Amino acid sequence: MLKVKNLHARIGDKEVLKGLNLEIKPGEVHAIMGPNGSGKSTLSKVLAGHPDYEVTSGSVDFEVDFQDRDLLTMAPDERARQGVFLAFQYPIEVPGVSNITFLRAAFNSVCRAQGVKEMGEEDFRKFVEQKAALVDLNPSFLERAVNEGFSGGEKKRNEILQMAVLSPRLAILDETDSGLDIDSLKVVAQGVNKLRNKNNAILLITHYQRLLDYIVPDHVHVLAGGRILQSGDKTLAQKLEQHGYDWLVKAGV
Amino acid sequence: MSFIDRAKTQFEGRLKDARGHEKNFREQAWSEFDRLGLPDRKNEAWKYSALRDIVKTEWPEAPAVASVPAYVVTLRERYQIDFDVLVLINGRLNLQASVVSAELKPCLSSPQYDGRRLFEDGFTSLAAAVSHGGVRINVPAGLRLQRPVLLLRVQQGDPAWAAVYNEIRLGADSRLDMAELFTSVASSYLRTEISQAHIGVGAQLHWLRLQEEPLSASHFCDVDARLEEAAELHLDQINAGSRWARTSLRAEILGREAEAAIHGISFGREEQHIDQRILVSHQAGESRSSQLFKGVLKDQARGVVNGKIYIAQNAQKVTSSQLNHTLLLSPGAEADTKPELEIYADDVKANHGASIGRMDRDKIFYLISRGIPPAEAQQMLAHAFVGDVLMKISSRDLRRLAGERLTGLLPDFATELEA
Numbered sequence: 001m002l003k004v005k006n007l008h009a010r011i012g013d014k015e016v017l018k019g020l021n022l023e024i025k026p027g028e029v030h031a032i033m034g035p036n037g038s039g040k041s042t043l044s045k046v047l048a049g050h051p052d053y054e055v056t057s058g059s060v061d062f063e064v065d066f067q068d069r070d071l072l073t074m075a076p077d078e079r080a081r082q083g084v085f086l087a088f089q090y091p092i093e094v095p096g097v098s099n100i101t102f103l104r105a106a107f108n109s110v111c112r113a114q115g116v117k118e119m120g121e122e123d124f125r126k127f128v129e130q131k132a133a134l135v136d137l138n139p140s141f142l143e144r145a146v147n148e149g150f151s152g153g154e155k156k157r158n159e160i161l162q163m164a165v166l167s168p169r170l171a172i173l174d175e176t177d178s179g180l181d182i183d184s185l186k187v188v189a190q191g192v193n194k195l196r197n198k199n200n201a202i203l204l205i206t207h208y209q210r211l212l213d214y215i216v217p218d219h220v221h222v223l224a225g226g227r228i229l230q231s232g233d234k235t236l237a238q239k240l241e242q243h244g245y246d247w248l249v250k251a252g253v
Numbered sequence: 254m255s256f257i258d259r260a261k262t263q264f265e266g267r268l269k270d271a272r273g274h275e276k277n278f279r280e281q282a283w284s285e286f287d288r289l290g291l292p293d294r295k296n297e298a299w300k301y302s303a304l305r306d307i308v309k310t311e312w313p314e315a316p317a318v319a320s321v322p323a324y325v326v327t328l329r330e331r332y333q334i335d336f337d338v339l340v341l342i343n344g345r346l347n348l349q350a351s352v353v354s355a356e357l358k359p360c361l362s363s364p365q366y367d368g369r370r371l372f373e374d375g376f377t378s379l380a381a382a383v384s385h386g387g388v389r390i391n392v393p394a395g396l397r398l399q400r401p402v403l404l405l406r407v408q409q410g411d412p413a414w415a416a417v418y419n420e421i422r423l424g425a426d427s428r429l430d431m432a433e434l435f436t437s438v439a440s441s442y443l444r445t446e447i448s449q450a451h452i453g454v455g456a457q458l459h460w461l462r463l464q465e466e467p468l469s470a471s472h473f474c475d476v477d478a479r480l481e482e483a484a485e486l487h488l489d490q491i492n493a494g495s496r497w498a499r500t501s502l503r504a505e506i507l508g509r510e511a512e513a514a515i516h517g518i519s520f521g522r523e524e525q526h527i528d529q530r531i532l533v534s535h536q537a538g539e540s541r542s543s544q545l546f547k548g549v550l551k552d553q554a555r556g557v558v559n560g561k562i563y564i565a566q567n568a569q570k571v572t573s574s575q576l577n578h579t580l581l582l583s584p585g586a587e588a589d590t591k592p593e594l595e596i597y598a599d600d601v602k603a604n605h606g607a608s609i610g611r612m613d614r615d616k617i618f619y620l621i622s623r624g625i626p627p628a629e630a631q632q633m634l635a636h637a638f639v640g641d642v643l644m645k646i647s648s649r650d651l652r653r654l655a656g657e658r659l660t661g662l663l664p665d666f667a668t669e670l671e672a
Contacts (some may be wrong), residue, residue, distance in 0.1 A: 051614070094634070102633075110624045166623065
């Protein structure tokens with residue numbers, strides 16, 4: 001579904017990704033772990049198409065309708081409509097735009113792109129209220145401005161609500177566990193697990209192993225210095241938890 | 254013939270038929286113009302709105318038109334369920350084409366010219382002296398009109414000058430909810446509208462101005478309202494059209510505990526120039542006023558807000574505020590904001606603030622990362638930016654109308670984002 005080959009990317013003059021390779025197949029959950037500054041968030045922003053990041057070489061193929069497409073030439077909104085979703089590490093507050101207006105605009109944009117009938121206001125409300133229950137968000141959050149005045153946990157749950165509404169084929173969760181207490185973490189993880197199926201894939205980007213107790217990955221990768229140093233199964237995460245990143249980073253050098 | 258010669262001929266023609274108050278009104282207006290002349294850039298109030306372009310054309314008087322254009326009928330049919338609709342073509346009320354309830358009918362007449370004759374400057378004096386058409390709405394004491402009134406102000410034929418003079422009179426404890434929609438299919442014309450409002454003791458005037466003229470038109474409007482004790486003026490405007498749009502909104506608070514809330518939204522694009530002047534003068538104590546103006550500007554558009562609060566020495570315990578925020582969507586767009594406070598009383602609250610900013614890239618990216626096309630994301634954010642001004646419209650009917658018109662205007666603001 002996703003093939004990243006020898007990806008180099010920079011922000012400003014600083015090269016952050018230095019030859020990253022990654023392949024994700026439908027139904028898989030991958031976790032990317034790594035120390036601060038290793039390029040984890042850069043990878044997520046590059047995949048989502050953030051304009052501040054520039055890809056200098058390499059390629060990213062994303063399968064659309066059983067055909068590989070060059071993800072990097074697709075506009076960020078087009079990527080989203082084709083099924084790429086980024087749960088932001090720091091979700092943005094958008095005063096003056098209600099959550100339901102935002103969700104419906106996003107949902108209908110995806111419908112239009114995929115040739116599916118758009119949903120009317122009433123139907124959409126029912127649909128989205130079911131999804132809100134999935135992440136234990138009170139329906140009153142739908143009327144509030146997007147993320148405005150939300151607690152850290154509510155913002156993260158709101159990200160997963162958006163994921164539930166858009167049902168992406170590739171969901172990238174960028175440090176979704178950061179700033180969450182254990183109860184919120186469980187709610188978020190349960191929500192994500194309910195959205196897992198054989199057709200979609202999830203890329204978890206995290207600093208800590210804790211999240212992986214609740215969303216169990218099929219593959220774990222260690223990212224350091226802009227490259228993937230080692231890949232393995234979920235036991236790699238446990239090893240990292242015990243020994244830290246140093247032994248790997250040193251071995252990698 | 255020059256602009257002024259032509260205006261003079263027009264004035265003399267009007268004067269010939271005028272009697273009593275009207276004759277005095279026109280003569281006084283013309284002599285004011287004679288004394289003051291046309292304002293130039295040295296005149297602070299006209300610094301940003303050069304009249305040069307406008308007086309280059311000799312504008313023939315906009316003629317009386319008997320037929321009602323199809324788009325006006327469409328608009329009337331769309332709104333007549335909720336509003337009494339007055340159709341004014343080239344400033345002249347067409348009663349046959351209007352939808353007037355039995356309650357409103359006795360309130361309507363031609364202007365009586367019996368109000369004060371104080372004009373802001375030479376140009377307004379000139380426009381008053383040559384004015385034609387116009388309407389007077391006189392709501393008697395105690396009558397709270399059930400249905401809101403929509404004035405469809407359209408222009409036919411160009412180039413032409415519709416010089417309009419209106420009077421609004423509200424008796425004690427009466428209420429009028431009124432919206433004016435300025436729109437047209439004509440392209441090159443000049444519209445001057447001078448409206449005088451008198452709001453009696455405890456009366457409420459809810460007034461919405463929707464300026465959607467074509468981008469080649471010139472729109473110069475002057476509102477002069479006076480408020481008696483405990484009277485309320487809620488004056489809201491959306492300025493979206495015209496090459497040159499200049500509105501001067503003045504409220505003079507003469508009675509205690511009166512309130513003037515004057516709010517505006519402006520959308521400027523291409524070469525548009527939107528100049529908004531506001532003056533709230535507190536002559537009586539314990540009165541309140543607020544001004545909130547927000548603008549969204551793109552291309553080479555320029556927006557000016559010059560808001561002034563005046564508080565007389567005897568007007569104690571006044572509360573007033575003045576805010577102006579502008580969002581610039583293009584590097585070529587420009588906003589000028591000039592708040593002024595002139596306060597002689599010592600026990601008052603008056604605050605003001607202004608900001609000019611650009612669209613937040615993070616917000617845009619957040620929206621488009623969910624699949625929303627950039628143009629739509631920008632519209633959503635522009636709408637969100639002005640949303641609080643919309644919410645301040647105190648009359649529910651007028652607020653709904655403003656919301657609907659605003660949604661219709663936003664697609665013109667959808668542009669591809671600059672990197």
